[in-house]
């Protein structure tokens with residue numbers, strides 16, 4: 001805020017939360033009444049340090065507390081900053097309890113993602129995840145590989161899906177295009193959600209594969225507080241509703257068919273291809289997958 005003020009952007013210089021002091025970083029994250037209440041809730045004594053430099057304050061905190069509490073300090077700063085932004089930009093009143101809860105559930109979720117990274121490094125620990133060559137589904141089962149593509153220059157994103165039978169032959173392929181700018185994981189999760197919706201009425205077992213590690217979070221039960229979290233929750237519900245549906249992570253090199261469809265989705269939006277017409281790029285990927 002002070003930076004905007006120096007650049008002559010007309011903003012209020014006083015703290016929008018307490019209305020008592022100038023809104024400097026140290027005030028916003030440490031000394032503001034709202035921030036102090038958050039620190040108090042976490043049993044972290046902060047106001048005893050006399051400094052007006054945030055970096056200096058932060059290093060004093062790290063010196064004073066053990067490593068186990070460093071994450072609490074960092075997450076509290078993040079939570080307070082986020083809550084202030086929500087107040088300023090969305091006029092959303094936030095409670096101290098909620099700030100702490102949401103910051104720590106976000107952290108738990110982040111840690112969970114880190115352990116998924118480890119799964120990818122040791123694929124044998126979770127059978128079915130991270131296979132390096134494509135595996136045909138069993139007889140009377142279908143595998144749907146999904147992928148997403150972002151088209152930032154057009155403010156759009158798209159997804160591609162290819163469903164194959166136990167012979168490795170295409171059952172159907174689809175493309176969808178959406179307007180709007182979203183993060184890659186969001187588009188990838190959207191692709192999973194679409195595939196789950198399409199296969200909702202399928203009586204046979206359907207396995208969905210994505211090359212986005214983040215979508216594996218759909219299989220977990222860790223709550224996520226974000227717009228991505230809401231989408232993940234919708235996927236969880238769809239997956240939970242259908243006990244013959246499974247979701248796996250595959251390497252990008254095994255997902256080329258869905259990848260080329262996702263790339264093509266901008267020019268060929270909302271198309272369904274049947275067995276009788278397999279697009280050339282997809283046909284090549286199918287042949288490669290069967291050969292590997």
Ligand SMILES: [Zn+2]
Nearest residue numbers: 015017018032
């Ligand atoms: Zn304040």
